Amino acid sequence: MTKAGLVGVFMAFLMISCGGETKQNEADMEANTSPVKPIHSFAQPEVAVVKHLFLDVAVNFENKEVAGWVHYAIKTAKGAERIVLDAKNLSISKVMVDSIETKDWWLGEEKPFLGQALEIAISDTTKMVSVKYSSVNSDAIFWLDNGDKPPFMFTQSQAILARTWLPCQDSPGIRYTYNARVTVDAGLMALMSATNPTEVDSSGIYEFEMTQPIPSYLMALAVGDVRYEKLGANTGVYALPEVLDTAAFEFEDMQKMLESAEKLYGKYAWEQYDVLVLPASFPFGGMENPRLTFATPTILAGDKSLTSLVAHELAHSWSGNLVTNATWNDFWLNEGFTVYFERRIMEDIYGKDYADMLAVLGRQDLSHTMQDLADHPEDTQLKLNLEGRDPDDGMTDIAYEKGYFFLRTIEKEVGRQKLDVFLNRHFSENAFKTITTEVFLKNLKAQLFDGDQAKYDALKIDEWVYQPGIPSNCMEVSSVLFEQVQAQVDSFNNDMAVSKIDTAGWTTHQWLYFLRNMPDSVAFDRLGELDNTFGFTKTGNSEIAAEWFVIAINNDYRNADEAIKKFLLRVGRRKFLIPLYNALIDADPSLERARSIYAEAKSNYHSVATNTIDQMLKL
Ligand code: BES
Numbered sequence: 001m002t003k004a005g006l007v008g009v010f011m012a013f014l015m016i017s018c019g020g021e022t023k024q025n026e027a028d029m030e031a032n033t034s035p036v037k038p039i040h041s042f043a044q045p046e047v048a049v050v051k052h053l054f055l056d057v058a059v060n061f062e063n064k065e066v067a068g069w070v071h072y073a074i075k076t077a078k079g080a081e082r083i084v085l086d087a088k089n090l091s092i093s094k095v096m097v098d099s100i101e102t103k104d105w106w107l108g109e110e111k112p113f114l115g116q117a118l119e120i121a122i123s124d125t126t127k128m129v130s131v132k133y134s135s136v137n138s139d140a141i142f143w144l145d146n147g148d149k150p151p152f153m154f155t156q157s158q159a160i161l162a163r164t165w166l167p168c169q170d171s172p173g174i175r176y177t178y179n180a181r182v183t184v185d186a187g188l189m190a191l192m193s194a195t196n197p198t199e200v201d202s203s204g205i206y207e208f209e210m211t212q213p214i215p216s217y218l219m220a221l222a223v224g225d226v227r228y229e230k231l232g233a234n235t236g237v238y239a240l241p242e243v244l245d246t247a248a249f250e251f252e253d254m255q256k257m258l259e260s261a262e263k264l265y266g267k268y269a270w271e272q273y274d275v276l277v278l279p280a281s282f283p284f285g286g287m288e289n290p291r292l293t294f295a296t297p298t299i300l301a302g303d304k305s306l307t308s309l310v311a312h313e314l315a316h317s318w319s320g321n322l323v324t325n326a327t328w329n330d331f332w333l334n335e336g337f338t339v340y341f342e343r344r345i346m347e348d349i350y351g352k353d354y355a356d357m358l359a360v361l362g363r364q365d366l367s368h369t370m371q372d373l374a375d376h377p378e379d380t381q382l383k384l385n386l387e388g389r390d391p392d393d394g395m396t397d398i399a400y401e402k403g404y405f406f407l408r409t410i411e412k413e414v415g416r417q418k419l420d421v422f423l424n425r426h427f428s429e430n431a432f433k434t435i436t437t438e439v440f441l442k443n444l445k446a447q448l449f450d451g452d453q454a455k456y457d458a459l460k461i462d463e464w465v466y467q468p469g470i471p472s473n474c475m476e477v478s479s480v481l482f483e484q485v486q487a488q489v490d491s492f493n494n495d496m497a498v499s500k501i502d503t504a505g506w507t508t509h510q511w512l513y514f515l516r517n518m519p520d521s522v523a524f525d526r527l528g529e530l531d532n533t534f535g536f537t538k539t540g541n542s543e544i545a546a547e548w549f550v551i552a553i554n555n556d557y558r559n560a561d562e563a564i565k566k567f568l569l570r571v572g573r574r575k576f577l578i579p580l581y582n583a584l585i586d587a588d589p590s591l592e593r594a595r596s597i598y599a600e601a602k603s604n605y606h607s608v609a610t611n612t613i614d615q616m617l618k619l
């Protein structure tokens with residue numbers, strides 16, 4: 001599209017959305033905006049709210065800079081005098097209101113982790129606001145300097161980092177559509193959470209469109225030397241050229257997953273579903289950026305055994321991206337639902353025994369998280385209170401696994417069929433809206449329990465949501481495939497020779513269960529025997545490696561030292577880093593061992609990870 005073409009798209013949007021009227025009717029204003037006051041944003045959506053955003057920026061690897069213009073089509077309430085955006089570590093150089101430069105704008109006081117309010121004077125007839133800005137070294141962005149090889153950059157906006165790479169109303173309760181023009185070095189491909197190219201454009205100029213309204217935490221951009229491979233009718237994968245074949249094989253079942261998801265909870269609302277395999281510095285397993293999940297390469301196990309992560313991010317296309325938690329206090333509505341949905345997809349495609357393994361591992365994770373949070377019981381409620389805190393600090397496995405077991409417990413009580421009817425209605429009635437825990441519970445009571453308070457109370461729903469710990473009615477899960485593993489663990493504990501352990505046909509999750517259920521202390525010789533027989537230290541499976549390395553560190557099995565260091569230098573996924581650095585800290589409380597590895601590894605980690613590890617290592 002030409003420049004005129006793009007601006008045309010934007011102007012057309014303005015005309016349609018504002019219809020030439022000055023006064024907005026309230027229902028319209030709130031259609032995609034939660035009536036709940038934002039907690040981690042300065043925005044005042046009830047006064048003025050962004051409805052469409054046009055991002056026009058250039059990406060500069062040398063300066064680690066994203067800079068250019070953002071234009072916002074806004075809706076104003078009667079009497080509105082200002083619009084408030086979020087900004088953190090941004091340089092703002094120029095502001096326009098309806099295409100006329102204004103000096104009436106202010107950056108507020110810098111607040112810890114929230115950044116600053118960017119206030120711009122407007123009137124209630126204002127249609128468009130434009131901000132010229134630059135972001136250097138944004139906390140959201142990882143810049144990979146690859147030496148002779150092409151560079152790579154990616155953003156990670158959730159939970160409140162979008163404001164560090166573009167000024168925006170950064171609350172999950174505020175949704176808008178967007179389009180973008182991104183200029184990058186020739187030869188690189190740019191991708192966003194929007195319509196995407198499938199080939200490198202020699203001009204280095206890429207145009208994007210997201211026609212469904214999304215919250216700011218789903219704004220995403222990646223730039224690198226990536227290639228595309230189509231997988232199914234509306235699925236595909238992007239990866240570095242040398243990773244593409246491996247990734248295409250690993251994700252072969254993606255179209256099936258999409259079809260399974262649609263069969264469960266309704267039509268996929270975002271047209272295309274692709275996955276982008278990022279460099280190993282990506283701090284998460286996956287991030288559900290609409291139309292384009294960002295994923296860690298550590299799920300490329302070679303045997304498709306870690307693809308429940310894809311099912312998870314895909315499931316977010318419903319729980320999270322379509323029906324969004326109104327605030328980060330309601331985070332479990334995004335993640336708990338998604339874990340439930342993910343395991344339903346996996347069950348549908350790979351069978352109940354497979355999904356049971358995931359559930360049992362999840363139950364173990366939940367118990368461990370409860371123990372870890374013993375001093376912070378308030379963080380073990382589903383409904384959180386993160387006001388005044390960095391939301392990232394409250395986002396634990398509780399939302400995922402307690403949320404999952406809450407839904408499973410309901411399912412057990414009312415039956416799967418009834419729960420599915422309710423969930424289908426939940427996704428269709430709340431599509432492109434935000435939802436609070438309270439509204440969800442109200443709907444649950446009315447629709448699933450016919451308003452019967454006694455039935456509702458019998459499930460201890462208030463306890464699940466508003467009290468710490470695991471309620472006594474939590475349904476129990478078991479796995480036949482793990483029973484056999486447990487028998488081998490028991491034999492091992494009874495000093496059976498490792499060569500006699502029967503591991504025939506074990507898959508990744510069985511190996512994980514085996515390692516997780518090792519005793520706390522294992523003799524050096526026994527570890528050597530395990531390692532020589534099963535090759536744990538040199539495994540290419542990141543989940544198995546991370547589990548084994550923790551055991552190795554805890555038991556001073558130094559034969560794994562080199563492999564552990566290599567892993568920590570290469571992989572920046574926080575879920576692996578935390579237990580490994582914790583083990584290193586326990587093994588050497590002077591912190592020297594952990595700090596020396598970290599000093600070398602840190603430049604390969606995203607800020608989301610370094611924030612956590614810095615705290616752990618008291619840096
Ligand atoms: N949305 C999350 C990642 C996230 C959560 C980013 C909170 C920032 C703040 C994503 O969907 C997720 O849950 N990823 C998991 C994988 C999943 C299979 C449990 C992860 O990265 O480990």
Ligand code: ZN
Binds near residue numbers: 312334
């Ligand atoms: Zn998730």
